[in-house]
Amino acid sequence: MVVLSTVNExxxxxxxxxxxxxxxxxxxxxxxxxxxxxxxxxxxxxLPFRASSHFLYFxxxxxxxxxxxxxxxxxxxxxxxxxxxxxxWHGATPQSEEISAAIGADRxxxxxxLAAKTAxxxxxxVQDLSTYQQQSHLLNRPVALSNQAESIDLELAQALVQLRxxxxxxxxxxxRHAAAVSVKAHKAGMMATKHSTTEAEIRGAMEGTIIxxxxxxxxxxxxxxxxEVLHNESYDHQLQAGDLLLAxxxxxxxxxWAADITRTWPVSGKFSSSQKDIYQIVLQAxxxxxxKLRPGVEYQxxxxxxxxxxxxxxxxxxxxxxxxxxxxAMDAHALFFPHGVGHLLGxxxxxxxxxxxxxxxxAGRERSDxxxxxxxxxxxxxxxxxxxxxxxxxxQVPAILNxxxxxSQYQNVVNWERLSQFDDIRGIRIEDDxxxxxxxxxxxxAALPTQIGEIEDLVLxx
Amino acid sequence: MVVLSTVNExxxxxxxxxxxxxxxxxxxxxxxxxxxxxxxxxxxxxLPFRASSHFLYFxxxxxxxxxxxxxxxxxxxxxxxxxxxxxxWHGATPQSEEISAAIGADRxxxxxxLAAKTAxxxxxxVQDLSTYQQQSHLLNRPVALSNQAESIDLELAQALVQLRxxxxxxxxxxxRHAAAVSVKAHKAGMMATKHSTTEAEIRGAMEGTIIxxxxxxxxxxxxxxxxEVLHNESYDHQLQAGDLLLAxxxxxxxxxWAADITRTWPVSGKFSSSQKDIYQIVLQAxxxxxxKLRPGVEYQxxxxxxxxxxxxxxxxxxxxxxxxxxxxAMDAHALFFPHGVGHLLGxxxxxxxxxxxxxxxxAGRERSDxxxxxxxxxxxxxxxxxxxxxxxxxxQVPAILNxxxxxSQYQNVVNWERLSQFDDIRGIRIEDDxxxxxxxxxxxxAALPTQIGEIEDLVLxx
Numbered sequence: 043m044v045v046l047s048t049v050n051e052x053x054x055x056x057x058x059x060x061x062x063x064x065x066x067x068x069x070x071x072x073x074x075x076x077x078x079x080x081x082x083x084x085x086x087x088x089l090p091f092r093a094s095s096h097f098l099y100f101x102x103x104x105x106x107x108x109x110x111x112x113x114x115x116x117x118x119x120x121x122x123x124x125x126x127x128x129x130x131w132h133g134a135t136p137q138s139e140e141i142s143a144a145i146g147a148d149r150x151x152x153x154x155x156l157a158a159k160t161a162x163x164x165x166x167x168v169q170d171l172s173t174y175q176q177q178s179h180l181l182n183r184p185v186a187l188s189n190q191a192e193s194i195d196l197e198l199a200q201a202l203v204q205l206r207x208x209x210x211x212x213x214x215x216x217x218r219h220a221a222a223v224s225v226k227a228h229k230a231g232m233m234a235t236k237h238s239t240t241e242a243e244i245r246g247a248m249e250g251t252i253i254x255x256x257x258x259x260x261x262x263x264x265x266x267x268x269x270e271v272l273h274n275e276s277y278d279h280q281l282q283a284g285d286l287l288l289a290x291x292x293x294x295x296x297x298x299w300a301a302d303i304t305r306t307w308p309v310s311g312k313f314s315s316s317q318k319d320i321y322q323i324v325l326q327a328x329x330x331x332x333x334k335l336r337p338g339v340e341y342q343x344x345x346x347x348x349x350x351x352x353x354x355x356x357x358x359x360x361x362x363x364x365x366x367x368x369x370x371a372m373d374a375h376a377l378f379f380p381h382g383v384g385h386l387l388g389x390x391x392x393x394x395x396x397x398x399x400x401x402x403x404x405a406g407r408e409r410s411d412x413x414x415x416x417x418x419x420x421x422x423x424x425x426x427x428x429x430x431x432x433x434x435x436x437x438q439v440p441a442i443l444n445x446x447x448x449x450s451q452y453q454n455v456v457n458w459e460r461l462s463q464f465d466d467i468r469g470i471r472i473e474d475d476x477x478x479x480x481x482x483x484x485x486x487x488a489a490l491p492t493q494i495g496e497i498e499d500l501v502l503x504x
Numbered sequence: 505m506v507v508l509s510t511v512n513e514x515x516x517x518x519x520x521x522x523x524x525x526x527x528x529x530x531x532x533x534x535x536x537x538x539x540x541x542x543x544x545x546x547x548x549x550x551l552p553f554r555a556s557s558h559f560l561y562f563x564x565x566x567x568x569x570x571x572x573x574x575x576x577x578x579x580x581x582x583x584x585x586x587x588x589x590x591x592x593w594h595g596a597t598p599q600s601e602e603i604s605a606a607i608g609a610d611r612x613x614x615x616x617x618l619a620a621k622t623a624x625x626x627x628x629x630v631q632d633l634s635t636y637q638q639q640s641h642l643l644n645r646p647v648a649l650s651n652q653a654e655s656i657d658l659e660l661a662q663a664l665v666q667l668r669x670x671x672x673x674x675x676x677x678x679x680r681h682a683a684a685v686s687v688k689a690h691k692a693g694m695m696a697t698k699h700s701t702t703e704a705e706i707r708g709a710m711e712g713t714i715i716x717x718x719x720x721x722x723x724x725x726x727x728x729x730x731x732e733v734l735h736n737e738s739y740d741h742q743l744q745a746g747d748l749l750l751a752x753x754x755x756x757x758x759x760x761w762a763a764d765i766t767r768t769w770p771v772s773g774k775f776s777s778s779q780k781d782i783y784q785i786v787l788q789a790x791x792x793x794x795x796k797l798r799p800g801v802e803y804q805x806x807x808x809x810x811x812x813x814x815x816x817x818x819x820x821x822x823x824x825x826x827x828x829x830x831x832x833a834m835d836a837h838a839l840f841f842p843h844g845v846g847h848l849l850g851x852x853x854x855x856x857x858x859x860x861x862x863x864x865x866x867a868g869r870e871r872s873d874x875x876x877x878x879x880x881x882x883x884x885x886x887x888x889x890x891x892x893x894x895x896x897x898x899x900q901v902p903a904i905l906n907x908x909x910x911x912s913q914y915q916n917v918v919n920w921e922r923l924s925q926f927d928d929i930r931g932i933r934i935e936d937d938x939x940x941x942x943x944x945x946x947x948x949x950a951a952l953p954t955q956i957g958e959i960e961d962l963v964l965x966x
Binding site: 080081082083084085086087088089090092094095129130131132133134169170171172188189238240242243245246247249250251252253254255256261262268270271272273274277278298380389390391392394395396439440441442 | 542543544545546547548549550551552554556557591592593594595596631632633634650651700702704705707708709711712713714715716717718723724730732733734735736739740760842851852853854856857858901902903904
């Protein structure tokens with residue numbers, strides 16, 4: 043159901059500005075599809091609809107099965123109205139003319155008119171296969187998958203990255219809203235812990251809070267006492283007093299803008315002394331990385347800063363042995379921090395990841411095959427109005443720590459006996475959403491505590 | 505993530521019984537695909553996975569991108585194991601051999617082996633287009649959409665309907681669990697009303713409860729003060745003291761079994777006297793229909809019973825004029841109760857609706873084009889172990905009541921002036937899930953009150 047209440051003149055002006063900028067970056071007409079509904083188990087029972095992010099960037103609102111054509115700053119909207127009998131089931135819905143006016147389109151046409159207006163247009167493949175097949179059909183040429191875009195589609199991808207990687211005020215308004223609701227959700231999760239016996243109950247409190255604010259989840263939540271499973275999507279474990287709970291949960295606004303927050307807290311409300319030691323190392327990395335963010339800084343250097351602080355901390359507590367810089371050079375930190383320090387954030391939680399590394403990696407740069415660097419999703423100099431996550435972590439992943447190659451390779455730098463005294467830590471991550479400003483950085487999710495005392499207080503005293 | 509904790513010997517024996525019964529109903533081998541994950545806005549960010557219901561019926565658990573081949577009571581499972589490096593992100597997941605043992609498969613093969621074993625097999629098309637295209641490819645013949653199944657696929661559809669429309673103990677165990685959690689969700693919604701200001705907040709309380717029990721929603725929730733919009737999926741209205749809130753929300757177990765409950769309650773906690781009058785009419789229809797359910801009864805007669813009780817009630821309060829039986833014969837009740845009294849319930853909330861009317865309509869029967877009957881989804885004699893919903897309602901749908909054809913057609917039987925005194929009722933529906941037993945019926949959702957006093961109490965005193 044399209045809700046037009048969020049749109050107004052500033053909204054229309056921002057969308058116009060976006061397509062004017064696009065016109066400066068690309069000469070070809072651009073056609074973007076929103077995608078269509080997908081049946082869940084039968085046709086009338088649909089999966090939640092998510093419009094294509096590139097479509098959302100220029101159309102502003104999630105229209106189902108709609109297409110926009112952009113050329114020289116003009117927007118043509120293609121969509122059909124529901125049949126009149128649909129009002130029985132769906133009530134009076136805004137008609138295409140009304141939607142067209144609300145998003146400041148220059149013209150609106152029925153979908154059937156699109157076929158005559160596709161010549162020479164660039165596009166980006168959508169995720170929904172039925173619409174994707176229509177894209178090739180209507181453009182009368184094979185359209186490559188979005189992470190393999192070619193020719194004019196690749197030019198378009200590059201233009202979109204240039205536009206979307208620096209957020210305008212309209213985007214920031216949405217992103218701040220998503221951040222605020224996600225903060226609320228995490229507080230609700232902490233406050234629900236005392237009365238919960240399973241991971242699922244904490245997830246219910248967190249996602250229930252997001253739904254209550256009329257938002258959805260930007261990605262599948264991680265709410266787990268097994269934080270070492272990096273993409274854990276089961277929620278059936280019982281909570282035990284000594285467990286740390288890791289929650290990576292973020293809201294998405296109705297128009298598609300995301301937040302992405304992780305906190306780790308003790309089920310009992312009190313960190314053990316070993317948990318405190320490690321938590322403080324991760325927090326130090328988090329804080330120091332954020333303090334360094336500003337235009338011009340290389341994001342990869344931020345990643346290495348996190349690696350170094352973690353290595354230093356692990357040397358201090360006796361888990362690693364040696365010089366921290368040397369340890370990072372040999373990727374010893376990656377035994378415990380195997381992923382990147384963060385990524386772009388915007389309409390997608392990994393923003394524009396549908397375009398492969400076109401968004402995350404500066405032209406001419408490629409993913410490293412180094413153990414400690416292969417999962418770094420962002421490798422660019424930072425620019426004002428970029429939004430990134432900073433999310434260092436510490437994990438004891440059996441697939442890494444029990445790997446015989448790693449064990450022999452890092453035999454002399456890990457004190458395995460000392461490590462065994464930290465076996466009440468499976469995974470800790472602290473993640474915030476940070477906007478690069480003209481002179482530094484602003485943490486959009488700063489309202490959610492990171493300090494041990496404040497977190498314990500939220501868990502215990504509610 | 506596959507959780508094998510729910511499986512045991514009884515589970516395996518029930519699955520075996522299901523495929524033995526299937527073997528008695530169809531001579532061809534049967535191949536069923538589970539379906540695959542679908543990207544939400546980029547490939548790594550997935551829509552929630554829902555395995556095909558027919559697959560779930562025989563495999564028992566939701567396996568991603570798996571296939572089962574059933575022949576003469578034997579089950580062959582085809583699935584690939586994740587690559588070893590997946591353990592970093594997803595932890596140690598059960599391997600195909602372990603899954604095979606857990607569901608009592610006779611053999612397990614990698615997916616690549618399937619191509620050699622498809623000769624002469626019947627199937628049902630899945631919803632996910634990528635898998636659907638593989639079905640035709642691997643069977644080496646066009647596979648029609650599931651609601652247009654032909655030839656041996658139609659035979660299979662008919663066999664599935666015969667099996668799935670009467671629930672065995674394993675199914676009933678799941679269905680009772682879904683019902684119990686849905687009851688909890690509705691109570692949470694009522695209890696959250698006093699402190700809520702928007703529809704979304706009540707939805708958050710209800711869906712949060714379902715998530716907290718490690719279940720998902722069986723369908724997109726309806727939580728609205730505009731109950732006259734039958735498939736309302738927006739949640740942004742403010743709650744006003746005089747409003748009725750209609751909530752149609754049901755849980756689904758991790759293995760895919762659904763519940764489907766509707767309740768309607770006053771935002772203020774107190775029904776007005778006009779709201780009470782109409783609520784009592786709908787409740788009378790609900791109660792009387794349930795009292796009549798037993799094997800051999802025609803479900804269509806239950807629908808007409810609801811229509812008659814609603815017509816009688818509306819005559820009693822002065823909204824309709826004339827003899828109730830005559831009013832039903834001319835579909836006057838359908839001005840206010842335009843949908844059917846219910847449907848089958850099982851793995852799908854409209855069970856087996858992917859097969860079109862093969863499940864809902866007895867062989868040789870077709871949908872009526874009568875205004876009061878066209879939306880009836882079930883027209884069969886009831887059998888023991890069938891699970892149906894009973895969901896009469898009263899709505900003031902502008903698209904119906906302002907329709908000039910209807911107004912002239914029903915000019916003499918509606919007292920429009922009297923009707924205007926009921927304008928604080930937009931939509932009321934009361935829906936429960938009822939199991940046909942050998943001698944009568946059992947309401948699986950009976951723990952949720954329907955009586956005005958009890959509902960007011962839940963809303964007010966929490």
